[in-house]
Amino acid sequence: MPAFIGVDDLTSMVFDVDDLVSKFQLALYRDWDSVEDDPRTCASIGAKLCTYKHWFAADNFGPAPHLSCISMSPGLHKKLMRFRLSCSDLHVNTGRFVATPREQRLCYCCVQEAVEDELHVIFECAAYEQLRQHKYQHLFANGMGANRNLKAFMSLDSAQHSIARFIADVFKLRSQCLSGSNV
Numbered sequence: 001m002p003a004f005i006g007v008d009d010l011t012s013m014v015f016d017v018d019d020l021v022s023k024f025q026l027a028l029y030r031d032w033d034s035v036e037d038d039p040r041t042c043a044s045i046g047a048k049l050c051t052y053k054h055w056f057a058a059d060n061f062g063p064a065p066h067l068s069c070i071s072m073s074p075g076l077h078k079k080l081m082r083f084r085l086s087c088s089d090l091h092v093n094t095g096r097f098v099a100t101p102r103e104q105r106l107c108y109c110c111v112q113e114a115v116e117d118e119l120h121v122i123f124e125c126a127a128y129e130q131l132r133q134h135k136y137q138h139l140f141a142n143g144m145g146a147n148r149n150l151k152a153f154m155s156l157d158s159a160q161h162s163i164a165r166f167i168a169d170v171f172k173l174r175s176q177c178l179s180g181s182n183v
């Protein structure tokens, strides 16, 4: 096999596709199974993968439920995906860029002195309690809020639009909160 493989080389090579797929699957399952159990206590290395696995990933590597919501606007979809992929402006994410220790990436919209992560803003932060109790009461009155099971909450097939709107409203309120506190 040449040291460097170009497109022209590939045309003359024979691949065992089943073998390749099998190898990729084995590597995927091995890495997936080795992810730590709790996004809040896991090591920094691999923390985003740990967050995705335990709070957002569909079981059995199935498609995420929001992907079938073709009527969702691109803007709303983008906000939802950024949240799901730990690419939002939450302090737990932005603190990575400046090496702030995770336990110091606090929420500035409440006085709970909690890390501002996805679980906090969805279920815990007092700043969004009015949203939970009124406008989005239908999302939080079915037991998911009480259980604080983020993965189950984010997997509600029939509620992806409402979940996306709730997240968008949370960030709108958060922006107002932060501009008011000059943080």
Ligand SMILES: [Zn+2]
Residues within 6 Å of the ligand: 107, 108, 109, 110, 111, 112, 114, 120, 124, 125, 126, 127
């Ligand atoms: Zn908070």
